[in-house]
Amino acid sequence: MFVFFSFGLFSLVAQSNEITVSGTVIESGTNMPVEFATILIADSSTKKAKAGATTNENGKFNLTTTASNFYIEISFIGFTTQTITDFIIENNGIDLGTVTLSENTAELDEVVVQAEKSQTVFKLDKRVFNVGTDLSSTGASTLEILNNVPSVNVNIEGQISLRGSTGVQILINGKPSVLASEESNALGSITADMLEKIEVITNPSAKYDASGTSGIINIVLKKSEKKGLNGSVTLNTGIPNNHSIGLSLNRRTEKFNLFSQIGYGRRTFPRESETASLDKSTGTTLTTIGDSDKNEKFFNIILGTDYHINDLNVITLSGHYAFEDETEHAFQNYDFTDDTQMLTDAWNRNELTTATNPKWEYELQYKKDFKGTKDHNLLFSALGTSFGKDKISNFTNTTTVGTIENSLQEAHTEFVQNEYTFKLDYTHPFAKKYKLEVGAQYVIDDVNNDYEVRDFENNVWQTNTDYSNVFDYNQGVLGLYTTFAFEEEKWGVKGGLRIEDTNLKTILANTNEKNNQKYTNLFPSFHTSYKLTDDVSLQAGYSKRIFRPRLWSLNPFVSFRDNFNLSTGNPNLNPEFTDSFEITSIFKFNGGSLNLGVYHRATEDVIEHITTFEDNVTISKPSNIGTNNATGIELNAKYTPISWLTFTTDFNYNTFKRKGLFESNNFDFSGNRWSSKLTGKIKLPADFTVEATGGYRSKYKNVQSEVTDNLFMNIGVRKKMMKGRLNASLSVRDVFASRNRESITDQVNFYKTSFSQRGRFITLGLSFGFGKGEAMEFSGQKRF
Known part of the structure; x- marks a missing residue:
């Protein structure tokens, strides 16, 4: 007591x-x-x-x-x-x-300098490439940045591939967008200082759009929410002609977050090319040597606001406008020789093309968080995008040897594409270890392409009906999905199912040629992970994917830039379907990490471009050619032996077996391809950082051709000043001007070689951050 x-x-x-x-x-x-x-x-x-x-x-x-x-x-x-x-x-x-x-400005700057993100982060079903640590991307376009992302390749024509396959779905902020489509040529209007990160999803869960047989690349744009008035200014100048300025602003109050990004620039993109076609039946050869300079002025602006209704409800309204004014001069010289290699005909083809490309994107988004459980939310978004092109090309053909008559031609394109995406996602975690996701998405894509070619005959412009038509394209895709996940400290599993209903209609208005397709498909997915130790983890995944033929693959118009090297679409194409399997191991060790994985993709109704040859004219047309089975190994590693030196590497090898029959021709063959990339970053005294990236891509076969190997190198240097508020960066992309594309086609009746290259790009960039805004590590440039 x-x-x-x-x-x-x-x-x-x-x-x-x-x-x-x-x-x-x-x-x-x-x-x-x-x-x-x-x-x-x-x-x-x-x-x-x-x-x-x-x-x-x-x-x-x-x-x-x-x-x-x-x-x-x-x-x-x-x-x-x-x-x-x-x-x-x-x-x-x-x-x-x-x-x-x-x-405390000084203290804040110290935090900014030291808190540099790891370049690549590995997660259960994706890899995240944090933009801002790659010095060689100073002044680079979005496509050029993609070239530094593990497993991703962008060739000189701007075509994106993932693990060697071009069946890639590009998203912006998790949603389809005209700004990410090949038709709009618009990824370049998204400047590099507008990027937050790039997500590579090789085996997406059912929550994601099923498009893309090789996976998804999600481009996430920056949107600052730092309190007060913050921002940064970027300035670039370079060779060849490359000048741009960008401004990023953010103002956060208690209820509103206002964000904006503005960019303006002008630049020149040179290009050299050479082709040679041998007609084996006659022995005649046509050689083409050309060069061009594409000059652009571009402007883009993003404006948006978040309205915080309360702690649990937020409404976001944003808009993105981009505009490009293009002028391109191109010159091609044609030499025609007989079977004795004697020159019989020669002529020049001069081209002057002007085009304006307005692009719009606008989005309304509502997010509701629920009390009590983290990540319990409901998200609705309505997105609209629009792209237009008004393009006029004038061609002058002048004979220098032979009797071919001089001629004048012109082509006029009026192109309008509108896309609308409505998306609803609901996420409900419960009992700490479980998570349920359900949602729906509806995408409408509507295109009108009015294309007319005219010949100047008898002092009168006359429409060439063989090359002129109006193409209407309308596609609607409705998707519904559900996923369920269980995750504890060492083991996790996630399964899902997605159903997508596709309704596609195309019509050639002038000739009333119609093609309608309607199909419904199920897309299951499964992912699991197991943590052996704190430093060793295993992951496995499966997903079924679809690659729907894109607009230009369906559009039957014949390209008219080069009369002897033509390409056309095929409105009767069917979609590709792929079953994708993957097993990955992740090892962490003192000073670094290693990611090693194996994968297998089985694809049906593979879309390939088939080239035909007649009278020294080659025509390329896409068709469904059989099946493809590819098995590969992938390695990504990062190692920091000492605090001021870091190495990262990326290696990918796959072997494939093709089976196909087209118009009684057997297209069975097998092959392999591999690529490797090594980056070294050195931190020097006085806040200097130097980075060099070397890459190699092996030669490989496709259905009719062999593409030669390629070796290239990029270098970047950065100097931080004013405790990180001011950054100065110098980048040299393709140091030795060795990044080109060369292919060889050897068929029964013809032999053709093709070569093209862009050359070296040197860019100096400056960036200054104010308020709580950080100086950008690099800033933007448009794509090719």
Whole structure:
């Protein structure tokens, strides 16, 4: 009884000596609450902590202490610490009221300098490439940045492939967009300083769009939500003619977050090409040598706002406008020789092309978070995109040898594409280990392409009906999905099912040729992971994918730029279907990590371009040619042997077996291809960083041709100044001008070689960050 009495008396005395300290912490200038600020009560003599707490989401705090001689310290990263020694105790309480913290610029800059992200992060079903650590991308376009992403390749024509396959679905912020389509040539209008990260999803779950037999590349744009007024300015200049300026601004208040990005520039893209076609039946050869300079002025702007209705509900409204004004001069020289290699005919073809390309994107998004459970939310978005092209090309054919008559031609394109995406996603975690996802998506794609070619005959422009028509394309895809996941500390599993209904209609208006397709398909997916140790993990996945023929593959118009090297679409194409399997292991070790995986893809109704040859004219047309089975191995590694030196590498090898029959021709063959990339980054004194990337892509076969190998190198240098507020970067892409494309086609009746290259690009970039905005590591350039 005595012990309990003594303890109770002691507790009463202690309680009577308790002092409650309370208040609210806000940010100077914006008066926004500072969440997670640290409140410390320390002994005035020993400076030792006696009690502590952090502020809540409203900036409020409340804590108690029994100390008698103390001071109060309030701090948060990036702000000047407040030390309070003068306070009044009333009724065992101290009310500090509102405490204002001011930004500590020096401290904030130190955090920015040191908190550099890892370049590539591996997750269960995707890899995330954090834009901003790759120095050689200074002044680069989005497509050029993709060339530095593991497993991704963009050839000189701008065609994207993943693990050697071109069946890739490109998303922007997780949704289909005209701005990411090949038809709009628009990825270049998304400047590099607008990118947050690039996600590579080789085996997507059922939550994602089923398009893309080789996987999905998701381009995530930046949207700052830092409090107050923040931003950055970027400036680029380079050789060949490459000049641009960009501005990023963000203003965050308690209810609104306003964000914008603006870019303007002009640049030139040179190109050299050479082809030679031998007619084996006659021995005649046609050689073409050409060069061109494409000059562009471009402008793009993103404007948007988040309205925080309350802590659980947010509405976002955003718009993106891009405009390009193009002028291109091209010159081609044709030499025609007989079977004795004697020149019989020669002529020049001069081209002047002008085009305007307006692009629009607008989105309304609503997100609702639910109380009690993290990641329990409902997300709805309505996205509209539009792309237009008004293009006029004038051709002058001048004979220099032989009797071919001089001629004039022109081509006019009026192209309009509208795409609308409606998406609803619901995520519900429960019981800590389980997660349910359900959702729906409807995508409408509507295109009108009016194409007319005219010949100047008898002093009158006459329409060439063989090359002129109006092509209408309309596709609607409805998708429904559900996934269910279980995850504990060492083991996780996720399964899902997606159903997609496709309705496609095309028509050639002038000739009333119609093609309608309607099909419904199921797309299951399965992923699992197991953590053997803290440093060793295993992952496995399966998904079924579809590759729907894209617009230009269906469009039967014949290209008219080169009369002897033509290409056309095929409105009767069927979609490809792929079963994709993958097993990956992840190893972490002192100073680095290693990702090693094997994969297998089985594809039906493979789409290939078949080239036919007649009278020295080659025509390329896509067709469904049999099946393809590809098995490969992939390795990604990062190693930092010492603090100032880092190596990253990417290696991919696959072997494939083709089976196909087309118009009584057997297209069975097998082959392999591999690619490798090595990057070294060195941090030097005085805040200098140097980075060099070398890459190699082996030769490989396709249905009719062999594409030669390719070796290239990029170099970048960066200097940080003003504690990271100002960055200066120099990049040299394709240092030795060796990144080209060369193919050889050897068939029964003809032999053809083709070569093209872009050359070296040198760019100097400057970036300055203000407010809490960080200086960009590089800034933007448009694609080819």
